[in-house]
Amino acid sequence: MDDSSRRLQQRRNQPSFSSSSSTGPTRFRSQNFSTNPTKTTQSSNSVPRSNFTTATTPNNTRNPGHIRNRKSETYDGISQQQEEQEAREDVGSIIGTCPFMCPDGERAQRGRLRDLAVFERLHGDPRKTSPSLAVKKFCRTISVKHVQASDVRPLAVLEDTLNYLLNLLDSSEHPFEVVHDFIFDRTRSIRQDLSMQHIVNDRAICMYEKMVKFHVISHQRLRNCTSSSISSLQYLNMEQLTKALASLYVLYEANRNNNFVYENEAQFRSFYVLLHLDSKNQQMEESLSYWFRNVPSPVMKSKEMHFARQVLRFYRMGNYKRFLCTVSSEASYLQYCIIEPNVNEELDVESLCHACGLKITSDDGKNKSLPTKQTTFSIPKGSLQSYELVGLQQ
Amino acid sequence: MAYPSMGEAHRRITDYLNKFCDAVSYQDVASLAQLFSFSSNSPSLLSLADVLNFFQDANRLIKQSDKFSQFGEILAPLFRSLQSYRLGNLVEAYHAFEKFANAFIQEFRNWESAWALEALYVIAYEIRVLAERADRELSSNGKSPEKLKGAGSFLMKVFGVLAGKGPKRVGALYVTCQLFKIYFKLGTVHLCRSVIRSIETARIFDFEEFPRRDKVTYMYYTGRLEVFNENFPAADHKLSYALTHCNPLREANIRMILKYLIPVKLSLGILPKTCLLEKYNLLEYNDVVKALKRGDLRLLRHALQEHEDQFLRSGVYLVLEKLELQVYQRLVKKIYFIQKQKDPSKAHQLKLEVIVKALKWLEMDMDLDEV
Numbered sequence: 106m107d108d109s110s111r112r113l114q115q116r117r118n119q120p121s122f123s124s125s126s127s128t129g130p131t132r133f134r135s136q137n138f139s140t141n142p143t144k145t146t147q148s149s150n151s152v153p154r155s156n157f158t159t160a161t162t163p164n165n166t167r168n169p170g171h172i173r174n175r176k177s178e179t180y181d182g183i184s185q186q187q188e189e190q191e192a193r194e195d196v197g198s199i200i201g202t203c204p205f206m207c208p209d210g211e212r213a214q215r216g217r218l219r220d221l222a223v224f225e226r227l228h229g230d231p232r233k234t235s236p237s238l239a240v241k242k243f244c245r246t247i248s249v250k251h252v253q254a255s256d257v258r259p260l261a262v263l264e265d266t267l268n269y270l271l272n273l274l275d276s277s278e279h280p281f282e283v284v285h286d287f288i289f290d291r292t293r294s295i296r297q298d299l300s301m302q303h304i305v306n307d308r309a310i311c312m313y314e315k316m317v318k319f320h321v322i323s324h325q326r327l328r329n330c331t332s333s334s335i336s337s338l339q340y341l342n343m344e345q346l347t348k349a350l351a352s353l354y355v356l357y358e359a360n361r362n363n364n365f366v367y368e369n370e371a372q373f374r375s376f377y378v379l380l381h382l383d384s385k386n387q388q389m390e391e392s393l394s395y396w397f398r399n400v401p402s403p404v405m406k407s408k409e410m411h412f413a414r415q416v417l418r419f420y421r422m423g424n425y426k427r428f429l430c431t432v433s434s435e436a437s438y439l440q441y442c443i444i445e446p447n448v449n450e451e452l453d454v455e456s457l458c459h460a461c462g463l464k465i466t467s468d469d470g471k472n473k474s475l476p477t478k479q480t481t482f483s484i485p486k487g488s489l490q491s492y493e494l495v496g497l498q499q
Numbered sequence: 500m501a502y503p504s505m506g507e508a509h510r511r512i513t514d515y516l517n518k519f520c521d522a523v524s525y526q527d528v529a530s531l532a533q534l535f536s537f538s539s540n541s542p543s544l545l546s547l548a549d550v551l552n553f554f555q556d557a558n559r560l561i562k563q564s565d566k567f568s569q570f571g572e573i574l575a576p577l578f579r580s581l582q583s584y585r586l587g588n589l590v591e592a593y594h595a596f597e598k599f600a601n602a603f604i605q606e607f608r609n610w611e612s613a614w615a616l617e618a619l620y621v622i623a624y625e626i627r628v629l630a631e632r633a634d635r636e637l638s639s640n641g642k643s644p645e646k647l648k649g650a651g652s653f654l655m656k657v658f659g660v661l662a663g664k665g666p667k668r669v670g671a672l673y674v675t676c677q678l679f680k681i682y683f684k685l686g687t688v689h690l691c692r693s694v695i696r697s698i699e700t701a702r703i704f705d706f707e708e709f710p711r712r713d714k715v716t717y718m719y720y721t722g723r724l725e726v727f728n729e730n731f732p733a734a735d736h737k738l739s740y741a742l743t744h745c746n747p748l749r750e751a752n753i754r755m756i757l758k759y760l761i762p763v764k765l766s767l768g769i770l771p772k773t774c775l776l777e778k779y780n781l782l783e784y785n786d787v788v789k790a791l792k793r794g795d796l797r798l799l800r801h802a803l804q805e806h807e808d809q810f811l812r813s814g815v816y817l818v819l820e821k822l823e824l825q826v827y828q829r830l831v832k833k834i835y836f837i838q839k840q841k842d843p844s845k846a847h848q849l850k851l852e853v854i855v856k857a858l859k860w861l862e863m864d865m866d867l868d869e870v
Contacts, residue, residue, distance in 0.1 A: 392727040394814040399686055402808065418820055 199302055201257030206266045207239035208256040215239070222287050224273060240266060243294040258298050260308060267295055267312055271319060282332050285323050285342070292316050293345065296352070305359050307367075313353040314369055318439060320346035321376065325442035350377060361401070371407035372437065374400060378413035379443045382420055412436070420447065508554040515547055516560065516567045519574065523606075526614040532621040535577060535599070537584050537592075538628050548585035551578055572602040584629075593626075593633035593646050597653060600626055604660055613666040620670065623657060623677045626650050631684070651681045651690075658694070664703055671704065672713035679720040691724060715741045719756055726759050727814055734763045754779040762815040765791065765822055783809060787819060794830030797861040799823060830857065 205212075212234060215221055219231045225240065227233040241258065258266065270288050296316065299309055323342050327335060350373065357370055381393050397405070404410060412435050419428035432444055503511070515534070522531035537544065551557055557578050561567045567574065580595035600622050607615055627650050634644035654674055661671040675694050682690050698704055698717070706714070722737030738760040745752055761771055761784050770788050775781075786802035789795070803810065803819055810816040834857055835849060 392729070394729070394817050395688060395727040397811045397816065398814055405811065418823075421821070422824055 199252060199254055199257055201259045201262075201298060201302055202254045203241075203256060203258045204262060205236045205239070206258070206262065206269065207236070207241045208258075210256070211241060212236070212239040215242070223279060223283065224287055240270065240291045241294045241298070243290050243297060252301065257301055258295075259302075260299075260304055263295050263298055264308065264312060267292065267315060270295075271315060274319070274322070280330070280332070281326050282330050282335065282338060285327065285338065288319060289323070289338075289342065289345065292319065296349065300352075305356055307360055310353065310356045310360065310367065313349060313356060314373060317346065317349050317353060317373060317376070320349060321439050321442045325445055328446065347380070366401065366403050366407075371404050371409040372439065374404050375407075375409040375413035375440060376443055378410065378417055379440060381417060382444060382447045409437075409440070413440070416444065503550060503553070505554070508550045509560070511547060511550045512554060512557055512560055516574065520566050520570065523570070526612075528615055528617045531615065532618040535618075535625065536621050537581065537596075537625055544581065545585060548581045551582050552585060570606070573599060573606065576602065589629065589633040589636045590646065593629045593650075596626060596629050597649070600653065604657060608660055611665075613670070616667065616670045619657070619661075620673050623654060623674055626653060627677050627681055630681075647681055647685055651678060651685070654678050654681070655694075658697070662697065662701065662703065668703055669708055669710065672698065672709040672717055676713055676716040676720065679717075683720070688724065688727070691720070695721060711744060712746075715745050715752075718744075719752075722756075723759055723814070726763060726818065729818065731763050731766055731818075734759070735767060738763060750779065754781065757781055758813060759815065762818040766818055766825075768825065787822065790826055791822060791829065794826055794828075794833050795861065796823065796826050796830065796858070799826050830854075 203209075215225075216232055216234050221231055221234050221239070223229075225234045225238045227235050227238060270291055273284055273288060276284060295312070299312070320342055324339070324346065327339050327342060330338075353373060354377075357367055360367075377396065378393065400410075412431070416428060416431055416436075419425070419431065429448065432441065432448065436444060518530060519534055521527070522534070533539075533541070534544075558575055561571050561574050576595045576598035580592045580599055583589075583591035583595060603619075603622060607619060627647070630646040630650035633646040637644045637646065654677055658671055658674045658678070661667050661674060675698055678694055679691055682688050698706075709717075718737045718741040722734050722741060725731075725734035725737060738756055741756045742753065742760060745756060747753070757771075757775075757779055758781060761776075761781065764771065765784075765787065770791060771784070773785065773788070776785055776788070783802075783806045786798055786805070790799035790802060799822065803816070807816065810819060831849065831854065834853060838849065838853075
């Protein structure tokens with residue numbers, strides 16, 4: 106088989122393509138696909154970013170006339186971006202063979218270096234672990250070219266690993282930050298393995314949904330933690346939440362067949378909308394208006410999306426009564442996890458008092474009180490937020 | 500089609516080759532550009548393609564004479580592309596065209612003056628359109644469409660070639676606009692940022708120097724980006740610029756600008772006249788405008804619902820949704836006026852119940868707390 110058709114094979118992922126006639130290492134991903142996605146996706150652990158690296162300066166011409174003679178004639182004159190992408194695709198279609206949650210080599214090495222997380226230790230010994238405890242760590246600087254198949258976990262192993270990790274969420278032995286940190290890192294490694302193998306079928310969708318769920322729950326639970334590193338954990342969690350969500354949307358699109366909508370798609374799309382409640386959230390790169398354009402119509406009309414858009418509208422318009430009512434009556438658990446920080450903000454009687462120049466005193470316990478007959482009342486400067494003091498009688 | 504004789508084919512091809520070389524020698528950009536404007540589907544180009552497909556040995560002709568062979572790297576892929584184009588193989592046509600374009604750019608860089616800019620524009624346009632068609636062909640064959648992305652990379656290179664101190668730099672805005680069109684189509688709008696930065700901050704560029712047509716297109720796209728990001732003053736400024744500088748005869752373009760300018764103006768409290776909406780067929784905004792004038796919440800919500808798909812697709816839905824606040828204001832104002840007429844002494848106090856009643860009449864169910 107000549108090179109150009111080998112390249113075609115890698116791009117197409119129709120399992121019907123016969124593998125028997127291939128020469129050289131089998132690089133078919135067909136065994137990973139149980140459904141029939143008809144489009145290759147961008148394998149990515151992140152937002153569908155194009156390969157534009159020249160975009161920074163217009164003067165970066167990089168020898169435009171130089172015709173690079175790659176293997177096949179049809180690809181002459183290819184730009185470097187395309188080349189890089191192809192290189193990535195060439196080498197990137199690995200099929201992992203590691204049967205454990207952690208490759209042997211890494212497990213042995215980390216044991217020697219005492220680099221084992223609490224969950225990985227055998228009887229609490231920082232030097233000892235076992236195949237049923239060690240989980241592959243996330244490695245930032247991984248060069249796809251040098252990766253060995255034995256270090257990469259195949260889909261079935263990844264699924265089991267993910268389920269194992271998520272079961273740890275219920276453990277009460279360790280403070281939540283520790284649990285979160287471990288799962289955070291190890292799930293990132295799972296996503297890395299998935300994208301290295303270009304696994305983009307509906308099993309991948311299921312896994313991404315679970316991982317997003319983890320980040321959403323963490324988003325809520327981390328707020329109740331008191332350690333000093335919480336705010337950076339929260340920031341990083343939000344970062345991965347948005348990245349995983351973006352990848353999930355790419356997966357939905359890649360597997361889309363005739364306007365088919367995934368069972369959970371509406372809810373997971375609604376999360377993106379709800380994340381905009383926090384206007385200070387700088388992780389939202391794309392404007393919501395722009396994002397709506399690419400959401401399929403049946404999803405837009407779903408009750409989860411409808412809910413999220415309504416809630417966002419009420420919040421932005423300052424209609425907190427409707428906001429709170431709608432949230433309390435219609436939000437799902439996960440949706441509420443995302444919304445919660447904004448609910449608490451608006452119930453802040455304290456800040457209302459402060460804004461009006463009133464003083465609050467607190468006794469030794471947690472009770473705060475507003476002394477009467479204060480003369481320092483003033484109209485708050487700036488725009489008066491509408492404070493919904495729920496529970497107060499007329 | 501009557502097949503020409505070999506002699507006739509030979510003559511036709513040599514004819515074209517001469518036209519090309521002469522156009523370059525005499526710096527006749529109009530003639531030159533015509534020679535590779537595939538999308539024009541001109542009869543002469545199409546029949547040349549047929550001849551090439553029949554003759555099959557054009558390369559020999561090119562190599563035969565020094566006059567032609569100096570442009571061999573440009574002409575050979577151009578012919579291949581034209582042939583594939585004629586046969587409907589758009590992917591092949593695109594590949595060869597990109598090769599042709601690359602070779603052309605090399606020559607272009609050696610030409611000191613900017614005489615060939617118009618030809619370059621044609622190439623930029625053609626490569627985008629060809630890429631779009633190639634992608635459609637790929638998609639319909641179940642493959643992943645990535646030619647348009649490649650065209651984007653190529654155009655970035657072209658941008659780099661033009662971004663220098665010489666007279667060629669005025670071409671950069673045209674290329675930018677082609678890039679915008681690509682990014683909008685691909686849904687990778689965030690890539691516009693870096694190009695915009697180059698245009699707006701590089702010292703070599705003086706915005707006023709660019710051709711008017713390109714400035715209008717540029718402002719239209721950057722204005723739309725501002726609408727997406729809900730920066731209404733900036734959006735107003737840019738889209739208004741586009742509107743005022745746009746050729747009034749280009750009604751389709753004016754309509755496109757207005758489609759985005761109207762919601763922006765509405766959110767700034769400026770209402771368009773109905774005749775404007777009628778003239779440019781933008782009647783989807785009619786009810787919105789009416790609702791704003793009347794303070795009619797029910798009508799606003801109804802209008803948004805009726806045209807929801809359209810507004811979502813163009814990205815103005817959230818902008819229009821925000822108008823609700825203004826509609827409330829209008830409603831309350833009207834109630835105030837009515838009360839004032841009835842009882843001037845009590846006018847400055849509006850009973851909340853009155854507002855609830857008015858809203859109920861509009862079928863908006865709200866209780867006192869909410870009001």
